[in-house]
Amino acid sequence: MPLVLSGRKYARVVRASIRNRVTELNGSPPGLAVVIVGDNAASKVYVAAKEKACEKVGFHSSVIALSGETTEADILRLIDELNADDSVHGILVQLPLPDHISVDRVASAVMPEKDVDGFHPVNVGRLWRGEDGLFPCTPSGIVGLLHHHDIVLSGKNALIVGRSNIVGKPMAALLLRENCTVTVAHSRTVDLMKQCRKADILIAAVGRAEMIKRNWIKPGAVIVDVGMNRNSDGKLVGDVDYDDVFDVCSAITPVPGGVGPLTIAFLLENTFKARTNLLAK
Numbered sequence: 001m002p003l004v005l006s007g008r009k010y011a012r013v014v015r016a017s018i019r020n021r022v023t024e025l026n027g028s029p030p031g032l033a034v035v036i037v038g039d040n041a042a043s044k045v046y047v048a049a050k051e052k053a054c055e056k057v058g059f060h061s062s063v064i065a066l067s068g069e070t071t072e073a074d075i076l077r078l079i080d081e082l083n084a085d086d087s088v089h090g091i092l093v094q095l096p097l098p099d100h101i102s103v104d105r106v107a108s109a110v111m112p113e114k115d116v117d118g119f120h121p122v123n124v125g126r127l128w129r130g131e132d133g134l135f136p137c138t139p140s141g142i143v144g145l146l147h148h149h150d151i152v153l154s155g156k157n158a159l160i161v162g163r164s165n166i167v168g169k170p171m172a173a174l175l176l177r178e179n180c181t182v183t184v185a186h187s188r189t190v191d192l193m194k195q196c197r198k199a200d201i202l203i204a205a206v207g208r209a210e211m212i213k214r215n216w217i218k219p220g221a222v223i224v225d226v227g228m229n230r231n232s233d234g235k236l237v238g239d240v241d242y243d244d245v246f247d248v249c250s251a252i253t254p255v256p257g258g259v260g261p262l263t264i265a266f267l268l269e270n271t272f273k274a275r276t277n278l279l280a281k
């Protein structure tokens with residue numbers, strides 16, 4: 001039987017630790033500002049969850065909801081104001097943004113010290129250079145989860161399927177920092193199954209329901225499933241066929257309750273860190 005890596009349980013541990021550290025701040029908690037633009041239903045759900053998570057650990061949070069017609073200049077001006085506001089330690093602009101707004105310009109406008117998403121080029125550079133900084137929440141949570149379960153990473157072959165800026169690329173950098181031998185596969189990879197079969201650690205972040213089957217898995221591999229898809233029955237499933245691979249792997253994250261809860265837990269962790277670093281400046 002493999003070890004089931006519960007992100008839900010680990011996120012509880014992380015939140016409890018943050019709550020304790022907030023208590024020690026004697027009434028001067030971290031503050032997070034979340035900016036949401038337009039009417040994306042999923043984004044509204046995520047932003048509400050972030051606000052609630054802040055409240056539960058004793059952070060200040062504010063949500064700034066802007067219409068889908070807001071100009072890029074207006075958003076950049078708002079970010080400047082938040083950069084200058086000493087009560088705001090973390091700034092997050094929820095993605096996706098409407099097409100007329102450049103994600104790159106918005107990400108670069110947030111000052112690196114408040115960039116709790118880890119999307120600013122300075123933080124991306126710090127991540128790849130092995131320096132300290134703020135790094136993307138989902139991959140940071142995954143490394144935390146693997147450490148929490150004492151899974152050895154050093155020297156292991158890690159395959160990441162997916163090369164997004166939010167998950168795949170930062171995941172590669174973080175696993176490299178953990179001394180994994182890292183491969184990043186993507187939609188143009190030739191013979192993905194063969195790549196998967198070499199992986200001791202397999203991180204699936206492709207967005208294709210139950211694509212990865214048992215004959216793709218190296219026996220004893222650790223599987224982390226970042227996917228959140230609906231299958232043909234409307235059921236929430238990952239990128240990995242969980243039941244099919246279950247008895248081949250040594251550890252696996254479920255969907256739901258695996259990677260999902262880590263993102264917000266590590267957003268809180270980054271916001272706490274941003275406050276600490278800003279005060280130390």
Ligand code: GUN
Pocket residue numbers: 092093094095096117137138166263
């Ligand atoms: N939309 C989906 N995931 C994320 C995330 O991690 N950060 C932001 N800002 N937007 C998202």
